[in-house]
Amino acid sequence: MNFNKEYCLLISKHLGVSENTIFTYWKGRVALYAALKAMGIGAGDEVILPAFTCVVVPNAVLYLGATPVYVDIDKETLCTSVSAVESKITSNTKCILIQNMLGLSSEVDEIIDITKKKGIYSIEDCTHGFGGSYEGIRNGLKTDCAFYSTQWNKPFSTGVGGILYVNNETLLPAIERLNKELKTPSIKNVMVLRSLLYARKYLLKNWSYWFLIRLYRRLSSLGLVVGSSSKQEIDGIHKPGGYFMGLSEVQAKTGVKALNNLDVILQKRKKNGNRLNDWMRDHSKYHIKEALLPNHSFLKFPALVKDRILFLKAAENHKIPMGDWFTSPLHPVKGDLSEWKLSVAEFPIACEISAQIVNLPTDLDDMGPLFDFLEKHKNELI
Ligand SMILES: Cc1ncc(COP(=O)(O)O)c(C=O)c1O
Incomplete structure (x- = not known):
């Protein structure tokens, strides 16, 4: 059985799109690279993107010889506003990249309107937002292309993994041509990934969580496991060998299973995210503006703190799995x-x-300990 085909079919059903518009890759960043390349983006071209993202996003632009042009974010949405994006458009702009941040998108329609008027491509970075929705429509369905990540902490996980949805049919032949150049994951890559997936399934329990998370962070910083990014990608603009790599069978199989449970998890994240936002608002702390809430399912809830090191340490002491993304x-x-x-x-x-x-975290079955922790440490929140 071709597991990748089954996986693509399931993804297309979840998104409500045609199966032949879905493509899979070793990581989300590779899907972005494929989309940019299919758009013909290269030297002299500019790609507008938020100045609050993961380094692998501008890397994909830079690997193609193009220039990333950054836009500051809006404090209330953590996304770029239409006016800020518009002010950065020049005659060299080829694409605008919108980002769904921790499950949150904003002003997507308005930004797409501008791209259409100016004849510019649009991409939505939905690495945090598979299955969530914006204005009642699944994230990523409005731009020319959207890419999703299925890396460890994403809405559903295949260890590492990426998905590309191509909405603009004129790009399909170029994507199909490019995908013929995809490398097959090496035996070593697949073996390491298999071991990590096994460890997560059978060894990652409440009692072992903190030990294994610290071990994983240490090993991936030494480049000994398939972490999110290699040292090369973080140290500078060096495209790692074997970057343009396809999805392995183990990822496709894992994805097929994981997708079964996605709707339940999304509902839980939505409910918990809204509870956290209510709590923050009621305590006059940083929160997301009400108008955006019904549309989103938070992958994580963004909180602002006075001293992050102390706050994270206190969370660890209370065994609260707090994230330190986008620092x-x-x-x-x-x-x-x-x-x-x-x-x-x-x-x-x-x-x-x-x-x-x-x-x-927004995926806990029991949010009680997290709320107790927030109550105790509320003076440290902004
Ligand atoms: C905003 C953003 N874009 C892109 C990526 C890249 O996704 P992947 O790790 O699947 O390549 C990430 C990674 O988490 C991300 O946070």
């Missing part, structure tokens, strides 16, 4: 970002948020 405008690279053509001084909101953000 830099180009997560996880710290300090000077000029190699990625980003001058931090130009993006005050992205800098402010990335200095203060922690990500609260």
